Amino acid sequence: MAMSGLSDLADSMAGANLMGPVEGTVTHLAIVAHGDAPGNVELEHPLTARSISHFADGFERIGRFLSRDAWVTFYSCIAGKDEPGSRLLSEISRLLPGRTIVGFELFGLIGPPGALNAPGTMIAIETPIAQLAVNPRAQHGNLNPWCPFAKRARNGKVVHLPILEQNGRPGKRCANPSCPGHTSPSHSCEGW
Numbered sequence: 001m002a003m004s005g006l007s008d009l010a011d012s013m014a015g016a017n018l019m020g021p022v023e024g025t026v027t028h029l030a031i032v033a034h035g036d037a038p039g040n041v042e043l044e045h046p047l048t049a050r051s052i053s054h055f056a057d058g059f060e061r062i063g064r065f066l067s068r069d070a071w072v073t074f075y076s077c078i079a080g081k082d083e084p085g086s087r088l089l090s091e092i093s094r095l096l097p098g099r100t101i102v103g104f105e106l107f108g109l110i111g112p113p114g115a116l117n118a119p120g121t122m123i124a125i126e127t128p129i130a131q132l133a134v135n136p137r138a139q140h141g142n143l144n145p146w147c148p149f150a151k152r153a154r155n156g157k158v159v160h161l162p163i164l165e166q167n168g169r170p171g172k173r174c175a176n177p178s179c180p181g182h183t184s185p186s187h188s189c190e191g192w
Helices: 006-015 052-063 082-095 163-167
Strands: 026-032 066-075 100-104 107-109 123-125 139-142 150-154 157-160
Touching: 006 052, 052 066, 052 082, 082 100, 082 150, 082 157
Parallel strands: 026 066, 066 100
Antiparallel strands: 100 150, 107 123, 123 139, 150 157
């Protein structure tokens, strides 16, 4: 179902009766929307760390349908990338306490021109140009909350850095503020 923003999504969730006796029943919500810059999700108007206050009511409504430890994944190209992505995901996680908010540092390809991937499948690519990305050598597996290109935030702070960002930090330090450093960007401190 095509939606133009968080209000439409909340209305759809209400219509699907996703509220349990104590809390919401949704354990993982995936939102597919364009992202054309780090820290930006294209909804009814751009969702950024600066514009988050305009979306507070929508997130509050959506939060009613989420379980207390739900995951919300933004399948939006490069929305989780770098510091702007960290600010956006952290701000959303403040509005949805206890929930894990996910964004990605790479672009996503839903399918080559004229075809669609299987439902829920988005391929990680380094370029926004779909014609170049259909080459298998340009693809880096599927985007999902546990892939190496995912950034995760919870309760106002980043709790997991994507591999390319972690690789650029001194000592390949992960999101743990007291991280001593790692030998590989695929390593993280336990719990981070």
